[in-house]
Amino acid sequence: MQRSTFRIMTSKDKASKVPLSSTMPAVVVSIIFMPALCSTADVTCSKPNQPSLLAALTPIFNLSAIRPVLNQTTVTNVSVSFTLYGILGVDEKAQLLTTYIWLDYWWMNEFISWDQAQCGAKKISLPKEKFWLPDIVINEFMEENKAPSVPYVYLYNDGAVHDAMPVRVVSSCNLNIYTFPFDVQNCSLTFNSYIYYAFEIQVLLGSPAENITEDSKSVMTTMGEWELLDITALKTPNNDTMLYIDELAFYIRLRRRATMYVVNLLLPSCFLITVDLFSFLLPPQSVDRSSFKMTLILGYTVFLLIMNDLLPITGNTIPLINVFFSLCLALMVASLLETILITNLFCNSAGFSPVPRWIRVLILKIIGCLVCMPQKKPKDSVQRTSTVVARGESDGGPRETKGSSEDNKALQELRSLNKVLLDIRVQVEQQQKGKQSSEDWIQCCLMKIKPSKHLCILVSLLMIASCSSAALNCSQPGPTSLLSSLQTAFDLSAIRPVVNMSTPTTVSIGFTLYGILGVDEKAQVLTTYIWQNLEWQNEFTTWNAEECGVEWVAIPRTLLWVPDVVINEFMEKNTAPDVPYTYLFYSGQVYDNQPVRVVSSCRLDIYLFPFDIQNCTFTFNSYIHSIYDIKLDNLTSAEEILKNSQDSMTTMGEWELIGIKSELKRIETLDGFAYDELHFYISVRRHPIMYVVNLLMPSCFLITVDLFSFMLPAQDIDRSLFKMTLVLGYTVFLLSTNNLLPITGNTIPLINVFLSLCLILMVSSMMEAILITNFLRGSAHYAPPPCWVRKFVIGVLGQIVRLPAKTSQQGDTVIENPNKQEMEDLSQVAEENEKEQQNEDETVEVLKNLGSDLQVIHLQVLQHLKATPSYEEWIQFGLVIDRLLFIFYIIFITVSFISIILIWVNSYKT
Numbered sequence: 001m002q003r004s005t006f007r008i009m010t011s012k013d014k015a016s017k018v019p020l021s022s023t024m025p026a027v028v029v030s031i032i033f034m035p036a037l038c039s040t041a042d043v044t045c046s047k048p049n050q051p052s053l054l055a056a057l058t059p060i061f062n063l064s065a066i067r068p069v070l071n072q073t074t075v076t077n078v079s080v081s082f083t084l085y086g087i088l089g090v091d092e093k094a095q096l097l098t099t100y101i102w103l104d105y106w107w108m109n110e111f112i113s114w115d116q117a118q119c120g121a122k123k124i125s126l127p128k129e130k131f132w133l134p135d136i137v138i139n140e141f142m143e144e145n146k147a148p149s150v151p152y153v154y155l156y157n158d159g160a161v162h163d164a165m166p167v168r169v170v171s172s173c174n175l176n177i178y179t180f181p182f183d184v185q186n187c188s189l190t191f192n193s194y195i196y197y198a199f200e201i202q203v204l205l206g207s208p209a210e211n212i213t214e215d216s217k218s219v220m221t222t223m224g225e226w227e228l229l230d231i232t233a234l235k236t237p238n239n240d241t242m243l244y245i246d247e248l249a250f251y252i253r254l255r256r257r258a259t260m261y262v263v264n265l266l267l268p269s270c271f272l273i274t275v276d277l278f279s280f281l282l283p284p285q286s287v288d289r290s291s292f293k294m295t296l297i298l299g300y301t302v303f304l305l306i307m308n309d310l311l312p313i314t315g316n317t318i319p320l321i322n323v324f325f326s327l328c329l330a331l332m333v334a335s336l337l338e339t340i341l342i343t344n345l346f347c348n349s350a351g352f353s354p355v356p357r358w359i360r361v362l363i364l365k366i367i368g369c370l371v372c373m374p375q376k377k378p379k380d381s382v383q384r385t386s387t388v389v390a391r392g393e394s395d396g397g398p399r400e401t402k403g404s405s406e407d408n409k410a411l412q413e414l415r416s417l418n419k420v421l422l423d424i425r426v427q428v429e430q431q432q433k434g435k436q437s438s439e440d441w442i443q444c445c446l447m448k449i450k451p452s453k454h455l456c457i458l459v460s461l462l463m464i465a466s467c468s469s470a471a472l473n474c475s476q477p478g479p480t481s482l483l484s485s486l487q488t489a490f491d492l493s494a495i496r497p498v499v500n501m502s503t504p505t506t507v508s509i510g511f512t513l514y515g516i517l518g519v520d521e522k523a524q525v526l527t528t529y530i531w532q533n534l535e536w537q538n539e540f541t542t543w544n545a546e547e548c549g550v551e552w553v554a555i556p557r558t559l560l561w562v563p564d565v566v567i568n569e570f571m572e573k574n575t576a577p578d579v580p581y582t583y584l585f586y587s588g589q590v591y592d593n594q595p596v597r598v599v600s601s602c603r604l605d606i607y608l609f610p611f612d613i614q615n616c617t618f619t620f621n622s623y624i625h626s627i628y629d630i631k632l633d634n635l636t637s638a639e640e641i642l643k644n645s646q647d648s649m650t651t652m653g654e655w656e657l658i659g660i661k662s663e664l665k666r667i668e669t670l671d672g673f674a675y676d677e678l679h680f681y682i683s684v685r686r687h688p689i690m691y692v693v694n695l696l697m698p699s700c701f702l703i704t705v706d707l708f709s710f711m712l713p714a715q716d717i718d719r720s721l722f723k724m725t726l727v728l729g730y731t732v733f734l735l736s737t738n739n740l741l742p743i744t745g746n747t748i749p750l751i752n753v754f755l756s757l758c759l760i761l762m763v764s765s766m767m768e769a770i771l772i773t774n775f776l777r778g779s780a781h782y783a784p785p786p787c788w789v790r791k792f793v794i795g796v797l798g799q800i801v802r803l804p805a806k807t808s809q810q811g812d813t814v815i816e817n818p819n820k821q822e823m824e825d826l827s828q829v830a831e832e833n834e835k836e837q838q839n840e841d842e843t844v845e846v847l848k849n850l851g852s853d854l855q856v857i858h859l860q861v862l863q864h865l866k867a868t869p870s871y872e873e874w875i876q877f878g879l880v881i882d883r884l885l886f887i888f889y890i891i892f893i894t895v896s897f898i899s900i901i902l903i904w905v906n907s908y909k910t
Contacts, residue, residue: 006143006822012842039346040309042113042115043057043060043112043114043119043120044056044111044114044865045058045115045118045119045120046116047120048117048118048119048120048121048122050120050121050124052119052120053114053119053120053124054124054126056114056119057112057126057155059129060109060111060112061131063111063132063480063483064129064130064131064132064551065132065483065555065556065559066132066134066479066480066482066483066554066555067196067200067201067479067553067554068109068110068111068131068132068159069110069442069479070110070111070478070479070480071446071478072478072479072549072553073199073546073680074110074240075198075199075200075201075202075203076107076108076134076200076202076596077107077108077201077202077204078105078106078107078134078136078201078202078203078204079104079105079106079107079204079205079206080103080104080105080136080191080195080203080204080205080206080248080584081103081104081205081206081207081212082102082103082104082189082212082250083099083101083102083212083215083216083219084099084100084101084216084220084228084231084252085100085101085102085155085166085216085219085220085221086099086100086220086221087100087220087224087226087228087254088100088168089225090173090175090225090226090311091183092175092177092312092653093313093518093653093654094169094517094518094653095169095172095173095174095175095474095515095650096142096170096172096173096517097169097170097172097173097175097185097187097254098168098169098170098171098510099168099169099171099252100147100166100167100168100169100891101166101167101169101189102165102166102167103164103165103166104162104163104206105136105161105162105163105164105166106160106161106162106163106206107160107161108158108159108160108161109131109132109133109155109159109160109161110159111159112155112159113157113158113159114157115157116157121157122156122157123154123155123156123157124154124155125152125153125154125155126152126153126155127151127152127153127346128151128152128153128163129524131153131155131161133153133163133191133580134196134201135193135194135195135196135416135554135579135580135581135594136191136192136193136194136203137191137192137193137577137579138167138169138171138189138190138191139188139190139191139192139247139575140169140171140173140188140189140650141169141170141171141191141576141577141595142170142171142172142515142517142529142576142585142597143575143576143597143598144575144576144577144578144597145167145168145169145577146168147165147167147168149165149168150164150165150166160798161749169189171187171189172186172514172529172650173185173188173514173650174650176317177312177317177319178317178318178319178320179319179320180256180261180312180319180320180321181256181258181260181261181262181265181321182256182258183255183256183333184229184253184254184255184256185253185256186251186252186253187251187252187254188249188250188251188252189205189249189250189251189252190247190248190249190250191247191248191249192245192246192247192248193245193246194245194579194581194593194594194595195554195579195581195582195583195591195593196245196554196581197242197243197244197245197246198236198239198243198244198245198246199241199242199243201245201246201555203246203247203248204235204248205233205235205248206750209231209232209233209250211227212231212233212250213230213231216228216231221536224257224332225256225257225260226255226256226257227252227254227255227256227257228252228253228254229253229254229255230253231250231252231253231797232250232251232253233248233249233250233251233327233471234248234249234251235247235248235249236248236249259899260310261310261321264307264310265307265310265311265321266321266324267326268303268307269300269303269324269325271297272296272300272303272328273328273331273332274631275295275296275609275882276296276331276332276335279293279296279335280335283340284342284343284346284668285346288343288717288718289339289342290336290339290340290343290709290712290717290722291718291721291722291725293332293335293336293339294336294705294725294726294729295725296332296827297332297333297336297705298330298667298725298728298729298732300328300329300332301729301732301736302732304513304733304736305732305733305735305736308737308739313690313740314834315852317689318689318690318693322693322694323693326693326697329466329698329701330697333701333702333704333705336705336708337704337705337708338710339706340472340709340711341708341711343711343712343716343717344711344712344713345714347713347715347716347717353890360765377436380659409498416851421854424854424857424858447657454531471543471544472485472486472488472489472541472542472543472544472548473485473544473547474544474547474548474549475541476549477546477547477548477549477550477795478548478549478550479550479553481548481549482543482548482549482553483553483555485543485548486541486555486559486584488540489538489540489541489560490542490559490560490865492561493558493559493560493561494561495561496543496561496625496629496630497537497538497539497540497561497588498539498562499539499540500836502628503539503819504627504628504629504630504631505536505537505538505563505630505631506536506537506630506631506632506633507534507535507563507564507565507622507630507631507632507633507786508534508535508536508632508633508634508635509532509533509534509620509632509633509634509678510532510533510634510635510636510641511530511531511532511533511596511615511618511637511680512530512531512533512641512644512645513528513529513530513641513645513648513649513657513660513682514529514530514595514645514648514649514650514708515528515649515650516528516529516649516653516654516655516657516684517597518531518653518654519602519604519614519654519655521606521742521743522602522742522743524602524603524604525571525599525600525601525602526598526599526600526601526614526616526684527597527598527599527600528597528598528600529576529595529597529598529829530596530598531593531594531595531596531597531648532593532594532595532596533591533592533593533635534563534565534591534592534593534635535589535590535591535592535635536563536590536592537588537589537590538560538561538584538589538590539588540588541560541584541588541590542587542588542783543586545586548586550586551585551586552583552584552585552586553583553584554581554582554583554584555581555582555584556580557580557581557582557592558580558663560582560584560590562582562592562876563622563625563630564622564623564624564625565602565621565622565623565630565632566620566621566622566623567596567618567619567620568619568620568621568677569598569600569601569602569616569617569618569619570598570599571598571599571600571601572599574596574598575597576595576596576597577595578594579593579594579595582752591711595888598618600616600618602614602616602617603616605747606742606749607747607748607749607750607820608749608750608903608907609686609691609693609742609749609750609751610686610688610690610692610695610751611686611688611903611904611906611907612685612686612907613683613684613685613686613907614655614683614684614685614686615681615682615683616681616682616684617679617680617681617682618679618680618682619677619678619679619680620632620677620678620679620680621667621675621676621677621678622675625675626673626674626675627666627673627674627675627676628673630676631676632664632676632677632678633664633678633827634662634664634678634851636661636852637662638660638661641660641662641680642657642660645657648909653685653687654686654690655684655685655687656684656685656686656687657682657683657684658683658684659682659683660680660681660682660683661680661681662678662679662680662681663678663679663681664676664677664678665677665678665679671822685907690740691740691751692904694740695737695740695741695755696751696752696900698733698737699730699733699754699755699758700893700896700897702726702729702730702733702758702762703758703761703762703889703893704893705726706723706726706761706762706765706889707889707890707893709722709723709726709765709769709880710765710885710886710889711883714772714773714776714882715771715776716880718773719769719771719772719773720766720769720770720773722769723762723765723766723769724766726762726766727762727763727766728757730758730762731759732761734755734759750903754896757892761888761892764885765885765889768881768882768885771881772878772879772881772882775874775877775878776875776876776878785873785874785877790873793877793880793881794873794876794877794880797880797881797884798876800884801880801883801884801887802883
């Protein structure tokens with residue numbers, strides 16, 4: 001890991017900087033030829049008690065600013081161990097793991113040792129601020145430690161220091177939830193010094209990883225959703241140059257407990273899809289199966305709404321369980337569309353053209369045999385009826401010559417009665433069953449809905465400037481002598497570190513974008529985590545490296561002057577872990593590196609959500625100093641910052657970093673001053689997969705269902721009830737996905753417009769269905785439609801949608817007054833009965849009365865089947881409106897789908 005000093009030292013002003021690699025031979029030579037100054041300093045106690053020991057340790061406290069080694073080349077080994085006390089939660093969308101650990105550090109302080117018998121104590125607990133503390137951080141730590149603070153450390157008589165503290169770790173973790181809820185997560189906690197190199201601080205494993213795992217399992221109290229499997233450790237391999245930051249990585253394997261999700265998510269979903277499977281047993285001839293399936297989809301949507309909080313939200317991948325739910329919903333929608341098609345064929349296929357030959361061969365013969373449903377033999381009822389009539393007439397001829405006149409009259413009445421009954425039968429059969437093509441179409445669809453076929457489908461799915469100041473003088477080569485020489489410079493930390501006030505201080509700025517934690521669209525805020533690097537020249541802190549024996553030293557930031565460089569868009573305080581040290585080189589160059597959790601304002605444009613690309617800005621500038629005091633410069637190029645950020649980024653959540661650009665601007669003020677501003681333009685792109693699967697696809701499914709609902713025959717099915725259930729289901733769906741939609745006050749995302757248009761179309765189609773139902777059931781007694789309705793709607797729009805006005809057929813009997821016709825027929829029959837009453841017996845009289853009644857029934861059937869002209873015009877008006885809205889639906893869905901695909905593709909080309 002080389003994120004701090006080594007990478008920063010590649011800036012422009014190389015004349016005033018000495019690379020670390022070039023100084024290593026000099027350091028080695030000084031180690032060989034320079035004898036050891038002294039060994040560990042012994043502390044002498046006047047009395048064997050704690051006050052005496054504290055008084056003897058007081059001079060050592062003044063050395064807390066430097067690493068506690070007598071020789072600068074001595075490595076400080078820091079042993080690290082921890083106990084995982086609790087797993088507090090996982091944020092899949094932000095890719096964060098929250099844990100609670102007990103942390104232990106051990107290292108040696110060479111400035112301290114005492115005799116246990118003389119001082120009366122082997123160890124003593126003292127405040128932390130009195131000692132040098134290693135700047136060990138957890139690389140993945142994204143927030144400040146919110147655990148209770150522990151102000152003391154243990155100091156032992158041999159110089160060993162033990163620091164223990166609780167830490168609430170909010171760490172980045174590349175979470176893979178594809179197999180949720182049966183997922184196993186591998187997260188890491190990487191311990192390293194933030195600023196010291198491996199030849200200064202090395203991080204060692206304080207306890208075997210097996211013991212850490214065992215101890216963690218024994219003390220863990222939060223036995224919630226996650227279970228600890230094991231903890232392993234990996235040490236950074238040694239490098240001969242030692243020009244790297246030493247790391248110790250712990251890998252934590254966690255397993256999610258899946259029982260709750262199986263019981264609350266998977267089992268109910270399987271139950272509902274099984275109900276949809278068994279719904280194929282409902283006979284479509286006599287049951288409105290479409291309403292049942294629409295209600296089932298509504299129930300499934302409500303179920304997803306209730307269980308929405310249990311599903312993980314992430315932007316870079318789609319869990320397999322979400323795919324399963326989407327497939328279940330798609331299957332339900334597909335079965336609903338198929339049911340609508342079946343219902344349409346059962347009710348309207350009587351007027352369809354004959355089934356094409358290729359459908360007969362492919363579906364009726366081949367697929368029909370595969371699903372064990374062979375083609376039915378055709379039934380020609382009309383031919384059978386005509387045969388019966390012909391047979392009856394042929395049989396009646398000879399019988400008329402036989403028998404008495406009364407028998408002949410009775411036979412004539414029976415033949416007439418038989419003929420009327422056959423006419424009624426033919427008309428009823430043609431109205432209800434239709435022609436042979438209707439049976440063929442129905443046979444095709446019955447093969448598609450075979451329950452075994454649907455079951456097979458379900459089973460298959462489950463799988464810098466030069467220095468002019470005088471150099472400091474060291475009394476002897478060593479860090480303690482250098483610290484004493486630097487004390488005068490520390491006293492000048494309140495002022496800008498230049499000898500001549502007219503000399504501006506050049507501050508070089510760079511950073512590495514380590515993580516994108518989230519975006520708040522409503523507050524217009526972007527939250528990121530960066531490693532900030534600053535570099536400037538301190539003219540008060542130069543020394544001779546050979547005289548002092550030290551080329552650089554890490555000292556607390558509070559002892560030096562630090563430029564007031566801020567990020568203009570920063571809206572909160574920095575809550576990242578604190579790093580107290582900075583590097584100070586013998587040339588006066590200061591390198592200040594620290595992590596920053598940036599909560600910055602950003603003008604977010606979410607019009608193309610979820611295919612949006614956001615461009616945010618980090619503006620670095622001095623808050624009060626003008627260019628006469630502080631000038632800004634790039635530490636590294638924007639291209640290198642982008643590459644390092646993409647290589648180092650750990651939070652692969654909803655957002656993806658796609659570009660970084662930089663620009664140095666000079667801002668003039670009204671009072672004649674000018675300020676430098678260094679702008680970094682950061683471009684991030686949202687991962688749209690989650691929103692496509694959870695928002696766009698279900699919405700497209702439901703709007704397609706509403707499109708296919710136009711195929712439901714309005715004469716036989718209550719289409720308005722079906723559409724009302726669909727609108728209710730869509731409303732519940734919008735409620736369940738409400739937390740996925742961005743909330744903002746300055747603009748409306750295009751997806752919100754799309755969802756609103758879908759809802760408007762559904763409501764419009766529902767009102768149109770109510771209007772159609774009214775025309776079909778109640779317009780028989782309506783007045784004729786106005787002239788403009790006939791000309792514009794029926795005439796013009798009817799031609800556009802290919803529904804021209806129907807013309808009356810020649811030869812059709814039009815009965816204007818059924819009651820009048822009935823009275824005339826009855827009077828004729830009465831007259832005939834009066835003439836023949838004297839010659840007929842009681843049997844013939846009954847037959848004649850029965851025949852007259854059947855003739856009246858026949859006339860009423862004809863009157864029912866043949867509507868009045870005004871009634872047919874209102875029906876035609878409703879059909880034209882229905883077809884027109886259907887065409888609007890097709891245009892809207894086509895344009896929407898094409899627009900979504902184009903915007904999606906364009907977002908990746910930008």
